[in-house]
Amino acid sequence: MNNAEIEQQLLFEPGSESAGKTGRTHDDALPIMGDSQRFRATETGQCDHDDEWLRLDALATEMEHFAGMVIHSASLRKLVNTIGRLGPHRTTVLIQGESGTGKELVARALHTLGPMPKGPFISFNCSNLVESLAEAQLFGHVRGAFTDAREDAVGYFRSADGGTLFLDEVGELPLGLQPKLLRAVETHEVQPVGSTRSYKVNLRLIAATNRNLLSMVKAKQFRDDLYYRMSATNIRIAPLRERRDGIAALATHFSQLANRTFDKRVTLISARALELLRSGEWPGNVREFANAIQNAVMLSDGDRICIADFPDLLTERAFPVLVTQGTEAVETIAPTPAQGSNPPLSRDEAIKAALIRALNETGDNCHRTAQLLGVSRYTVYRMIARHGLARTTNRERRSLRAVP
Numbered sequence: 001m002n003n004a005e006i007e008q009q010l011l012f013e014p015g016s017e018s019a020g021k022t023g024r025t026h027d028d029a030l031p032i033m034g035d036s037q038r039f040r041a042t043e044t045g046q047c048d049h050d051d052e053w054l055r056l057d058a059l060a061t062e063m064e065h066f067a068g069m070v071i072h073s074a075s076l077r078k079l080v081n082t083i084g085r086l087g088p089h090r091t092t093v094l095i096q097g098e099s100g101t102g103k104e105l106v107a108r109a110l111h112t113l114g115p116m117p118k119g120p121f122i123s124f125n126c127s128n129l130v131e132s133l134a135e136a137q138l139f140g141h142v143r144g145a146f147t148d149a150r151e152d153a154v155g156y157f158r159s160a161d162g163g164t165l166f167l168d169e170v171g172e173l174p175l176g177l178q179p180k181l182l183r184a185v186e187t188h189e190v191q192p193v194g195s196t197r198s199y200k201v202n203l204r205l206i207a208a209t210n211r212n213l214l215s216m217v218k219a220k221q222f223r224d225d226l227y228y229r230m231s232a233t234n235i236r237i238a239p240l241r242e243r244r245d246g247i248a249a250l251a252t253h254f255s256q257l258a259n260r261t262f263d264k265r266v267t268l269i270s271a272r273a274l275e276l277l278r279s280g281e282w283p284g285n286v287r288e289f290a291n292a293i294q295n296a297v298m299l300s301d302g303d304r305i306c307i308a309d310f311p312d313l314l315t316e317r318a319f320p321v322l323v324t325q326g327t328e329a330v331e332t333i334a335p336t337p338a339q340g341s342n343p344p345l346s347r348d349e350a351i352k353a354a355l356i357r358a359l360n361e362t363g364d365n366c367h368r369t370a371q372l373l374g375v376s377r378y379t380v381y382r383m384i385a386r387h388g389l390a391r392t393t394n395r396e397r398r399s400l401r402a403v404p
Contacts, residue, residue, distance in 0.1 A: 052271040053304060056256070059269075060249035067109035070253055075243075079106075079235075086233060087113025092185060094170075094230045095208040097237030100285030103208040104168060106235060111164040114204055119163025124156050127172040134177050136193045139184070145194025157190045160203045170230070171211035171222060178223045185229060205230075240282040240289060247278045247289075254290045255305070258297035266297050268304035276307050280314060312379055352387045355380075359389070 064071050066080050086093060087110050095103045104123060111121045129137055136145065140155030156165060167173075173181065184190050185205055191198045207230050216222035240247075251274065255266050273296075282288055296309040354373070362368035366384075370377045 053268045054271055054274060056252045056267055056269055059274075060252040063249060063253070067112045069105060069109060070249070076246075082235065083109050084113060086110060086235075088115060090115055090204045091233050092205045092207070092230055093233045093235060094213075095206065095235045095237065096213075097208070097210065098239045098285055099210045100287035101237040101239060102286055103210075103237060104166065106237065107164070107166045107206045107208065110206060111166075111204070114164060116163050116202075116204065119203075120160055121164050121166065122156055122160040123166040123168065125168045127169045129172065129174070129177075131174050134174055135180060138177070138181070139190040140192035142192055142194040145192070149194070152192075155190065155192065157184060157201050157203065158199060161201045162203065164204045164206060167205065167207045169209055169211075170207040171209040171213055171216060173222075175221070175223070178226045182223065182226045182229060185226075240285045241280075244278050248274060250286070250289055251277055251293055254293035255297055257290075258294045261294075262298055264297050264300065265303050266300050266305055270304065270306040273305060273307045273310065276310060276314065351383075352389075355383055355387060356389065359384075 067083070069076075069080070071077055071080055083106065093107075093110060095106050097103050107123075108121060111117060124137075133146075136149070136153065136155065138156050140153050140158055141149050143149055143151050159165075184201075188202065189198045189200055213222050213227050213231070217224045217227050240250075251269060255269070258264060259266055277289070277292075280289075280292075284291075292310055292314055295311065296305045299309045355369075358369045358372045362372060366377050366380045370380045373380070
C-alpha cells in the first residue's frame with residue numbers, strides 16, 4: 001500500500017470549532033513511560049499540566065470541506081477526484097470497505113454530484129432483508145400477492161426513482177434474488193411480486209460491502225455476473241489502521257463536533273493521548289474512533305483531554321504498542337539482554353518484561369504501575385492476569401528476564 005492510500009481519510013459533516021479555556025486542578029503522579037518525564041496521568045482521570053499539550057486546531061490547519069466530507073490530505077483529494085469524475089454519470093458503483101469506514105458517506109457524495117441530486121437518496125442495508133420477503137422489499141408487491149399483503153407496495157427500487165438507491169452490505173443478498181437484481185440493474189425495470197406489469201425506473205444504483213465479494217464468487221456464494229456488473233466501477237476505502245497519518249485531524253474534527261454537541265470547551269490533547277489514538281487498531285474504524293473522542297470530551301473536566309479520559313478497552317488493546325513504541329521506551333522499561341547473553345525478547349516477552357519491571361520498580365503498587373506505563377489500573381489488572389503474574393511474588397518476578 002502506498003502513502004497516498006494510507007493517508008486516505010473519510011470524515012463526517014464538519015462541526016464548528018469551540019474556543020476558550022477553563023482551569024482545573026491536578027494531583028501529583030509519577031512520570032509515565034515514554035519521552036522521559038513529560039507525560040503524566042492520575043488515578044482519578046485528571047490530567048497534569050506537566051504533560052505535553054497540543055492545540056487541536058493546530059493539528060488540522062489544511063482541512064477543507066467537500067460534499068459533506070472533511071479533506072486534508074493528498075490521498076483524500078485523490079479520492080475526491082475519483083468521486084468528482086464518477087459523480088456526473090449514472091454508472092453503477094461498488095464501494096468496498098470495512099464497517100465504519102464511511103461507505104454511505106461516499107455514496108451520498110456521489111449522489112450529490114450525480115445527474116439527479118434533487119431526487120431521493122434511498123439507503124437500505126441488505127442484511128435487514130427477510131429472505132422470504134426480499135423480492136417484495138426491493139421490487140414491491142401487489143395486494144394479495146402473499147399472506148399479509150393487504151395493500152400495494154412500491155419497494156425500494158421504485159421509491160428511489162429519479163434519484164439514487166444505495167444497497168449497503170450487498171454481499172448479504174440471498175443467492176436466489178441476485179439474478180433479479182442483475183436484471184433490474186441492466187434493464188432499469190422491475191416487476192412487483194404478484195404483478196404481470198413491469199415498471200421502468202430511472203435511478204442510479206450504488207452498492208457497498210464489507211466482505212470480499214470475489215472470494216464469495218469463487219465459493220459460489222455470490223453470482224459472478226452480478227459481481228462483474230457492479231464492480232466495473234469500484235471504490236475501496238482503507239480501514240483506519242491503514243491511514244494513521246490522519247488521526248490527528250480526525251481527533252480535531254470529532255472533538256470540535258463533541259464540543260458543540262455537549263457545550264464543552266476542549267481545545268488541547270496530550271501528546272501521550274495522541275500516541276494512544278495513533279496506535280489503536282480501531283476494528284470499528286471511524287465510527288469507533290468518533291465514539292472514543294466523544295466520550296473523552298464528555299468525561300473531560302476542562303479544556304483538555306488526556307489518556308485517562310479514554311476507555312479502558314482502548315488502552316488495553318493499545319498496551320503492546322504503548323509499551324514497545326520506540327527504542328528509548330523499551331530500554332527504559334524492559335532492556336534487551338546484553339550481547340552474548342540471552343536471545344532478544346519477542347514482542348510478547350518484551351510486554352511481559354515491561355510489566356514485570358514496572359511492578360518491581362513500584363513495589364507491586366498497581367496505581368503507580370499504571371502511571372508508569374501510561375494506562376489505567378484496570379488495564380494493569382487485566383495484563384497481570386493475562387501474563388500469569390497474579391500469583392507470583394516480587395522475588396519470583398525478579399528471577400525472570402525483566403531485570404538484566
